[in-house]
Amino acid sequence: MTKRPILAITSGHCPCHSVSHPNQLYKMTTAKPLFIIFLLSIILCAAIIAATGMGFLKITPLEVIEILWLKLLGQQSSSINPTFPFVVMEVRLPRILTSALVGGGLAVAGAVFQAILLNPLADPYTLGISSGAAFGASLAIILSIFGIMIPPWLSIPVFAFIGAMATLIGVFSLASTDNRLSSNTLILSGVIIAAILSAGIGFIKYLADEQVSIIIFWLMGSFVGRTWMDVSTTALVVIPGLVFTLYFARDLNIMALGERTANTLGVDSSRVKKTLLVCASLITAICVSVSGIIGFVGLIIPHLLRMILGPDNRILLPACFLGGATLLLGADTITRAWLPSEIPIGVLTSLIGGPFFCYIFRKKQLALTS
Amino acid sequence: MNSPEYLFSIRNLSFSYRSTRVLENINIELHRGKFYGLIGGNGSGKSTLLELLMATLQPDSGTLYYKGQALHLYSRQELASSLALVPQHFSMDFEYSVSDVVLMGRHPHIPRFSSPASHDFEAVDIAMATMDISHLKNRPVIALSGGELQRVVMARALAQETEVLILDEATSNLDIQHTISIMKVIRQRVLDKGLTVIAAIHDLNLAAAFCDNCLVLKEKNIYANAPVKDIFTPELLREVFSVDAQIEHSTKSGHPKIQFTYQ
Numbered sequence: 001m002t003k004r005p006i007l008a009i010t011s012g013h014c015p016c017h018s019v020s021h022p023n024q025l026y027k028m029t030t031a032k033p034l035f036i037i038f039l040l041s042i043i044l045c046a047a048i049i050a051a052t053g054m055g056f057l058k059i060t061p062l063e064v065i066e067i068l069w070l071k072l073l074g075q076q077s078s079s080i081n082p083t084f085p086f087v088v089m090e091v092r093l094p095r096i097l098t099s100a101l102v103g104g105g106l107a108v109a110g111a112v113f114q115a116i117l118l119n120p121l122a123d124p125y126t127l128g129i130s131s132g133a134a135f136g137a138s139l140a141i142i143l144s145i146f147g148i149m150i151p152p153w154l155s156i157p158v159f160a161f162i163g164a165m166a167t168l169i170g171v172f173s174l175a176s177t178d179n180r181l182s183s184n185t186l187i188l189s190g191v192i193i194a195a196i197l198s199a200g201i202g203f204i205k206y207l208a209d210e211q212v213s214i215i216i217f218w219l220m221g222s223f224v225g226r227t228w229m230d231v232s233t234t235a236l237v238v239i240p241g242l243v244f245t246l247y248f249a250r251d252l253n254i255m256a257l258g259e260r261t262a263n264t265l266g267v268d269s270s271r272v273k274k275t276l277l278v279c280a281s282l283i284t285a286i287c288v289s290v291s292g293i294i295g296f297v298g299l300i301i302p303h304l305l306r307m308i309l310g311p312d313n314r315i316l317l318p319a320c321f322l323g324g325a326t327l328l329l330g331a332d333t334i335t336r337a338w339l340p341s342e343i344p345i346g347v348l349t350s351l352i353g354g355p356f357f358c359y360i361f362r363k364k365q366l367a368l369t370s
Numbered sequence: 371m372n373s374p375e376y377l378f379s380i381r382n383l384s385f386s387y388r389s390t391r392v393l394e395n396i397n398i399e400l401h402r403g404k405f406y407g408l409i410g411g412n413g414s415g416k417s418t419l420l421e422l423l424m425a426t427l428q429p430d431s432g433t434l435y436y437k438g439q440a441l442h443l444y445s446r447q448e449l450a451s452s453l454a455l456v457p458q459h460f461s462m463d464f465e466y467s468v469s470d471v472v473l474m475g476r477h478p479h480i481p482r483f484s485s486p487a488s489h490d491f492e493a494v495d496i497a498m499a500t501m502d503i504s505h506l507k508n509r510p511v512i513a514l515s516g517g518e519l520q521r522v523v524m525a526r527a528l529a530q531e532t533e534v535l536i537l538d539e540a541t542s543n544l545d546i547q548h549t550i551s552i553m554k555v556i557r558q559r560v561l562d563k564g565l566t567v568i569a570a571i572h573d574l575n576l577a578a579a580f581c582d583n584c585l586v587l588k589e590k591n592i593y594a595n596a597p598v599k600d601i602f603t604p605e606l607l608r609e610v611f612s613v614d615a616q617i618e619h620s621t622k623s624g625h626p627k628i629q630f631t632y633q
Contacts, residue, residue, distance in 0.1 A: 120463055254477050256464050257526075261457055263426045265530070266450030266478040311464040 033315040036308070040322035047326050048100065052092050054337035059084055098226040098234055099332040099345075100325035102287045103297055105238035107324025109287070110298025111316055112245050112280040115252040116273050117183040120306070124284040124298040126187060127171050127277075128194035129164045133288035135197045136163020138204040138215050145211050156218065157289040164285030167193055168278070181273055221292030221346030223332050230290050237286040242321050244279050248272055249314040256311070294346045296353030297324055304360060376435070377402040377534065377566055378423060383432035385418060392418050394590040396432070402533070403564040405557060407577035407598070410587030411611060416570040419587065420538050423568065424453050450478035454527040458539035460519060465510040468522050472497055472507075475529035497529035500555055517544050524552060528559075535559075537569035541576070549573075553580045574611075578602050578626045586610055602626040 053059040059067075063080055067088050070076070109124040117126065124130075140159035144152050174189040175181055201219075205212050245252075251272045255262045262269040287294075301324040302316065309315050331349050335342045378400040385393040392415045400406060408416050421427040422434060425441050434441040436452070444452075454475070462471070475497070476490045498504045501521040506514065511522060520543055527535060535556065541549040557580050559565040571577040577584055577598070584601040586593040588610045594601055599619065607615045607628070614631040 115464075118463055250477070250482065253466075254474055256462055256466065257471070257474060258457070258460065260421075260426060261455060261460070263446075264424055264450060264453065264455040265474065266447045268446060306465070311466055312470075 033309060033312075033319075037315065037318055037322070040319055040326070044100070044322050044326045044329075047329055048096055051096050051329055051333040051337075052088055054333055055087075055092065056337075057084070057087055059088065064088060094228050094231050095223050095226045095332070095336070096329055097231045098290060099223045100329040101231065101234040101238050102223075102291045102294065103301075103328025104321040104325035105234065105241065105283045105287045106294065106298040106328070107301035107320040108238075108242055108245060108317055109280040109283045110324075111302035111313065111320045112252070112276055113298075114302055115255065115313055116276055116280075117187060118256065118258070119183065119187070120303065121299070122187070123296075124280065124287075125293070125295070127190035127281065128167050128197065129281055129284045130288055130293045131194040131197035131201070132167025132170075133160040133164040133285060134219055134293060135200050135204075136160040136166075137218050137289070137292075138201050138208075139163070141215050141218065142204050142208055145208055145214070160289035161285050163197075164281065164288060167197065168281045168285075172277075181270065181277075186277075217344065218292050219346075220344030221294040221349075222342075222344055223291055223336075224342070226290070234286055234290050238283055241279050241283040242317065245276060246314070246317055248276055249312075249317055252276070252313040253311070292344075292346055294328065295350040296357065297328055297349055300353050300357050300360075301327060303357070307360070307364065375438075376400065377437065379435045379438075381433050381435070383422065383434065384430050385415075385422060385427065386430055387418075391590060393422075396592055398585065398592055398595055400566070400568065402566050403560065404566060404582045405560045405580060406566075406568045407581035407584040408568060408570040408587065409572075409574060409577055409584055409610075410593075414587040415590060416587055417538055420455075420536050420568065420570060424455055424536060425449055447478055450530070452532050453534045453536060454530040454532040456524055456527045456535070456537045456540040458542060460523045462511050465512055467508050467510055468503060468514070469494060469498065469507040471511050471522055472525045472529050475526040478530065493529045493531055494525075497525040500528060501525040501552070517548050520544055521548065521552070533564070534566045534568065537567065537571075539570055539572060542572055549576065556580075574602070574607075575628050578628060579623075580625075599624060599626055602628055 049061050049064050052064045053061055063084060067080065067085050071085065071089060106124050110122070113122040113124060113126055114120050119126075136159035137156050140150070140152065140155040144150065144155065170193050171186065171189045172181070174193065175185040177185075201215075205215055208215055251262075251267045251269075254265050254267045255269050255272065257265070259269045259273075284298075302320050305316055305319045305323055309319055328345075328349070331352070332345050335345055335348055376399045378398075380396055380398050383393060383396040384391070396419075408419065410416055418427065422429055423441075425434075425444070428442065436444065436449075441449075466474075472494045473486065473490065476486055476493060480486050480490060495504070498507055501524050503518065503521050503525055506518060506522075511519060514522065520540070524540065537556075541552055544552065553576065556565070556567055560567055560582075569577075569581070571581075578601075581598050583595065583597050585595045586601060586606070593610055594606065602617050604615055604617060607613055616629045616631070618627045618629060620627060
């Protein structure tokens with residue numbers, strides 16, 4: 001074993017570096033990535049409990065845990081302020097869980113879009129899905145302004161979801177020739193359809209006249225007044241979606257070699273591509289329809305975690321879910337509990353996320369050239 | 371007719387991209403353990419023929435047999451453990467390390483949800499040593515030069531440990547030193563391990579120096595399929611490539627050398 005240090009020195013790395021293969025693709029069993037996933041799970045749970053206690057009524061983390069525990073057992077507490085369980089269970093927790101699920105969903109969808117389109121700068125909205133959802137929501141709002149009576153709490157998310165899925169179908173049929181879906185054609189088709197939809201949204205805003213603010217406010221995203229209904233519909237799509245994408249995680253890694261090479265390695269890239277695009281789009285559509293358009297979560301989280309954990313999707317995808325959930329829940333708690341008046345969450349994430357992304361992007365560019 | 375003694379046998383193969391016919395009624399047999407060169411002008415259908423051999427494209431009519439069984443009857447997995455491709459262009463946007471990418475060549479040998487075994491890592495190490503890239507193994511592929519990247523892709527294909535290696539202009543981006551050393555390594559594998567190589571090659575002298583046989587594509591069809599010494603004649607070069615050349619037959623190696631007439 002005396003040879004090791006010599007080998008390490010001649011290969012120009014520090015000994016620990018060249019022996020332990022820092023981010024080796026298939027070494028998922030090594031402690032580091034699993035430890036990070038575990039750590040992220042702990043942080044997410046802690047964030048959920050801490051955020052539940054924050055707000056106009058201060059509730060300590062211990063009280064939150066006690067309320068949740070007693071609720072689980074179906075008992076009443078004698079020592080806790082009787083309004084607290086209501087605030088926790090009916091007001092704060094639905095909103096917090098919705099924001100966590102949406103954040104996790106957007107980050108996973110972003111990571112999947114980046115892997116499939118072979119473009120690290122893709123995000124869940126690259127294929128124009130957000131524009132489709134926005135168009136659907138605007139349409140629902142203008143219909144209710146014109147007095148067509150569908151309750152808005154139902155019609156807005158449903159219309160947004162239909163708009164997102166219709167956009168996906170439109171982009172697919174515009175992009176597909178033969179049996180292959182080229183990444184560039186997909187992105188371009190997304191841009192074209194998004195441009196048309198934006199014009200449509202502009203027209204609806206014009207029609208809305210003085211009530212345009214309802215549309216604008218929806219477009220900026222919000223978690224105000226989310227219910228357990230929102231939590232369960234989001235969870236029903238996002239959680240199975242995460243499991244489904246994890247099943248294809250190794251194929252996604254291989255597809256980074258390019259479609260043709262991936263095919264010769266036994267991956268049916270065209271099929272994987274289509275199913276995962278539909279899956280990630282479904283996740284995005286449900287997130288947008290529940291919360292409006294929330295930018296940068298789907299771009300920054302995968303990017304940041306890829307820098308720390310490496311590009312292996314089998315670790316990256318679960319890490320993205322946990323990281324995205326923590327981030328968006330944190331951002332929503334800031335607007336809800338800390339700021340004097342609530343800023344729309346989509347505006348906040350873009351205002352913080354944009355410059356932060358510029359920073360990591362620049363740092364990475366400099367690191368590559370040096 | 372489709373006896374398993376041939377590695378590939380191709381019967382009445384035709385292929386079109388939409389309405390443009392690219393290959394018309396092709397019939398050839400390929401033997402195992404040989405280095406085949408596939409030559410022909412730009413757009414003569416070399417890459418298409420290679421894709422058909424790898425079953426990443428399906429023929430319009432006709433059948434390809436691999437070891438006596440129709441190619442489309444094999445599963446993707448079976449084909450991936452038998453045929454490896456080295457493409458001409460390779461780029462990667464994600465920061466996988468060199469050893470990660472070479473390890474991807476083991477994908478068809480590793481069942482879903484299991485981790486690679488020690489023999490997988492061994493194959494990777496050998497492939498990297500063969501391609502002289504062991505010192506790069508922890509470097510991200512996006513930081514490599516074109517020549518280094520091409521050697522990584524070649525190592526990935528070697529790590530796949532297939533009996534057939536298909537090269538699509540695999541050395542056309544490399545400098546002469548690396549071109550020759552890679553061709554030598556592959557030639558050696560053909561001699562030592564009975565590897566079969568089918569390589570689309572633009573550089574005719576390279577084809578003449580390293581191949582056993584050459585397939586010549588012209589006008590959607592196989593114009594010739596013969597040992598290199600019979601392929602490279604002034605007549606054929608004029609007929610297929612519209613160039614004038616003199617051929618010098620080296621007595622020692624038996625491989626011809628081509629001297630093009632430039633003026």
